[in-house]
Amino acid sequence: MKDTCMTANPATPARAHDRPMLELVNLRKSFGNKTVLHGVDLKVPAGQVVSIIGASGSGKSTLLRCVNHLETPDAGSAVLIDGQRIGGPDPARVSRRDLRRRRVEIGMVFQHFNLFPNMTALENVMEAPLAHRRGTRAEIRDMAAGLLDRVGLADRMDHHPGKLSGGQQQRVAIARALAMTPKLMLFDEVTSALDPELVDDVLQVMRQLAEEGMTMLVVTHEMAFAEDVGDRVIFMADGAIHEDGTPAEVLRNPQQARTRSFLGRAMRAR
């Protein structure tokens, strides 16, 4: 455990079991006539690191994107965080302002970083807190500089994303997501677009976050990360959760044939 905390994370493991940080109830999503999520239920206690694995097209990214309404879940679903809904009872009818307010409590990191290329690393991290008036410009600048320092990029603050490596960009993206002091972090295949030698720096930052007690939902192909850092692994197939357990249970002793065949392929690929 690091002595300085990267974020002011209000969740403590002690509260983990009385109230879930995130609860998905019967989450459904279709694109046209293709159903991507068949009513997913999921409870994530505060401080838990959940790795979501599965073949492409299994619905894991869509699940993640439904949590912060980048994809609007279809009717009949509800997403809760710390006791409060993210969307309303009808997810299609959420005002953009309400959505904005709830979204800042959820940080998201993307496969392709999606940094703002017209801003420096520091400006990228400062942008959301400035927009939400989280303090004076100087305070926000110091906070952002601190975050970049924690992800190992103190000397790259004034660089534009175009001048940074993929791994550095992804660490800036993590710092940018943390700048709003989220209660929950979503990671959508954040190392898939990186050269192998750059993956470790990013995973190291995520490991550190996990140690600090951040609640994390991690869609990943990094089985080693899922095993070492995750508290829990979820295997998804055909838009549903097929297996859910500790990393040892799901990765070492899968109960379902589908999980076994997926893991067999995933391990061979490494």
Added chain:
Amino acid sequence: MNFDPTLIENALPSLLYGVRTTIWLFLAIMGLCTPLALLVALARVSRVRGLRRAAATYVNVIRALPLLVILYFTFYGLPSLGVFVSPFTAALVGLTVVTTAYLAEDLRSGLMAVPRGQFEAADALGLPTWRFVWRVLVPQALPVMCGPYFTRAIVTVKATSIASLVAVSELTAQSMAKVTETYRSVEFLAFAAVVYLLLTSLMAILQSRVQRRVTLP
């Protein structure tokens, strides 16, 4: 010798008046249609369906009509509807309405070039729409917009000559007046051509300057 430069010299005050009118008309059109076209382009990529449709209708209707018909409408049509404006204003309104529609399409292509991921990142960070537009969307669209924008400006410099048909004393009108007066065409048309060439070249120079400044690092 057929070309007599003294003719131009003698007509210079009148010709320069035309040059001044052309420049003013051009600057007024661009000054008005730049912000308007940006708003129309933003409406065309908006999440609000009503805005998208209204903007698309405007662009498609205006593009379907000949420029001269629109100018005749603002010049002859508006007074018959009880709106009396000077020829300059009539030409300005007509040309602005038309240029805005075309420029909006030019600018929209720039907005569309910004990757989806930028929208998603801004959404995930909860950036308010206008903040996203001014801090993320437009700065990233500028390098793509730059070329089409100045091309449209060059087209507009030349399009001001059509205002001569609705009694605006701009460069073409003043030159043609001298042609009629002196029965000599080459000198005055050459003068007009050189001035248009200078103005459009200025736009081309400006374009390369601006392009350098808006290119992403």
